[in-house]
Amino acid sequence: MKKEGKEYIWKDYQKEIAEDKYFYVRSCVRQNFFPGSEWAFQKILREELKKDLFENAAHTSCTGIGYHTEIVPFETMMTVVARQFALMTEAGYEHFVSSCITSFGIYSEILETWEHFPETEARAHQYLKEATGRDFIKPKNLAHTGDIIYKFRKEIVAKGKYRLVHHQTGEPLKIVEHIGCHYSKMFPHRGIGGAEYPYVLVGMIEDWGGKVVDYPERRHCCGFGFRQYIVRANRGYSIACSRKKFESMEPYHPDAILTNCPGCPMFLDRWQYAISEMEGKTYGENGHGIPVLTYEELAGLVLGYDPWDLGLQVHQVPVEPLLDKIGIPYDPSKKFLGKDGRDLGRPEAPHFLKFYKES
Amino acid sequence: MRQVVIIGGGVAGLEAAGFLGKMGHQVVLLEKEKAVGGHVGKWDRLFPNRRQGSEVMDFIRKKMDEKVSIITEAGIKSIDTSPDGYAVVLTNGEAIRADAILLATGFELFDARKKEEYGYGIYDNVITSADLERIFREEGKITTADGQAPQKVAFVHCVGSRDEKAGNVYCSKVCCVTGVKQAIEVKEMMPAAKVYSFYMDIRMFDRHFEELYIEAQQQGITFIRGRLSEVYEDQGKVQCKVEDTLTGKPMKVTVDLLVLLVGFMPSPETKRLAGMLKINIGSDGFVLPIDGHISQNETGVPGIFLAGAVTGPKCIATTLSDARSAALQIDQYLKTK
Ligand SMILES: Cc1cc2nc3c(=O)[nH]c(=O)nc-3n(C[C@H](O)[C@H](O)[C@H](O)COP(=O)(O)OP(=O)(O)OC[C@H]3O[C@@H](n4cnc5c(N)ncnc54)[C@H](O)[C@@H]3O)c2cc1C
């Protein structure tokens, strides 16, 4: 594998990412799946990087999941997006940052559509005006939150306490990166590194001391793929997709999987448990799974945040093997305590996937 | 004596130069590279009969006489209109008078790195058909990046051609037969090797091409109709994901060496010259003759003629006929001027 070949491609896909003053929109599902991720993003931006990150509680889902499952029509989705832009305009911001890859794809699709079909943009103004009395200015800069973490990856590691290296051997940790389809597969120039060899997570992994694992099914779907999961009868495809990826990455012994999409970490994490229950098969070392993280969680770990504050206890695949390798301390007895210190109870232990209990 | 400037020293430019010289005209041939020969100068054995490319080059060169002067490493700065024709100004300041100009700047190979999903330039064992010709010519044996003899080799047709995503909807015409020829050559060199060919259609348009295709099948080359969707490297081997569109089944084929049959591209340099000469470019990027049926060599601009792959993909035989036809047209033009 020649790195120069990838670098040649990467130089064609370098997008501009605004420096500061972001209007932030959340994902509709991430807080349930990975509750500490969006919190960590806000903390990193505001407290570590001293950036202006504005959030308006009146913003809504982008309707992306409904749109991709053909429940929400294009015109409706476009008007909802126009409203998000109106909230940004009203707050005096120009840089729109989306926490979700599906939403990022939706915003990109709308902006591209408007660029090519100005009459459609005119309709969006009209619909929004009629429905809400609002108007909007298109964002000057559109980024995914992963792009922002990528942009400041060097600052993060400079402030950080940990690097992605084995604290005993000094070896770089082997990390699989998985990119959400809607990040750059539709509009390669809107993603850092393009569609085939996206660089956004590679940049974080390498600059934080790790080593990227290239494995044959790197581009394969995580298993979400909307219809594969949302249409119940198709769920067999969903788990089969994830399984194909695990089987393909297993010989490379990855220490963790890093993702940039709400759906991917969910499926790559939860299906490891489901496969272990169905087949007795686990993909990590000694009966463990391969820990799956979001980029905010990983950035938080690098910065030395407490793993339980980052919400890592709600992952199905325990993350402790990764914490042990990096040398991040954690208190097992606090794993299942709520923010207020209340004991939230223990989940049922899986039959095969190793589960860290209180020591 | 009338003087013709030929831009491009591939087989088209050279053949036209030889003919124009024989017709009694003074010819200045400008070639941007260090040596003339163009692409054919880089090929080893030619389809359909696998004669050496150098034989064809020798045949063409022999026709040149003292009336043809060749300037290599020639950069063209501008082409100016003068009262008696044109003045081709080189980057070194030299101005060459021309009563007529023949544009024979040929084509460029499709840059396979643009089909990012095939990993050319990234995966060690992904090469192009042009690389394979160089290997045949210079190395005489095929090895993988780690020096092993490949046991499985696959060819991919239509790389950068018939591909809207790559921006080229046209067929490059010669890559099917080149691929079939090369597959046979690989099989002859390494009879135990398994050779695959992933194709959309096999376009064997010319004489003896179909025979070559039959020979390939008889030699046991496996032709799979299906477009390659992506390539991946796994422990040095090349994994190809492809759909067999005849059986409707997705397949994964692991090979030691993957050869991308790259197509023709119009060159940006030709586009620049076409702008100077005020001649038209077609939607495919190649130069447009005045009439595709009856005036292949004329541009509509007096004194400016075309020959060879500058007007689109062609094999050598067609290129040479086109060059001779252009020489005749130029001769006629100069006689009536
Ligand atoms: C992989 C491959 C294998 C092939 N094998 C065969 C085969 O076996 N048999 C066969 O019949 N055909 C074959 N062909 C087709 C063959 O290569 C073409 O028919 C032939 O090269 C066309 O000749 P040309 O002179 O028009 O163009 P070219 O060969 O492209 O020559 C053009 C010349 O113009 C020069 N030039 C370009 N711009 C300028 C400029 N601005 N100033 C000065 N000089 C310039 C170039 O340097 C070059 O020397 C093959 C093609 C490919 C891609």
Ligand code: SF4
């Ligand atoms: S000649 Fe064959 S390989 Fe080349 S573009 Fe045409 S169909 Fe594709």
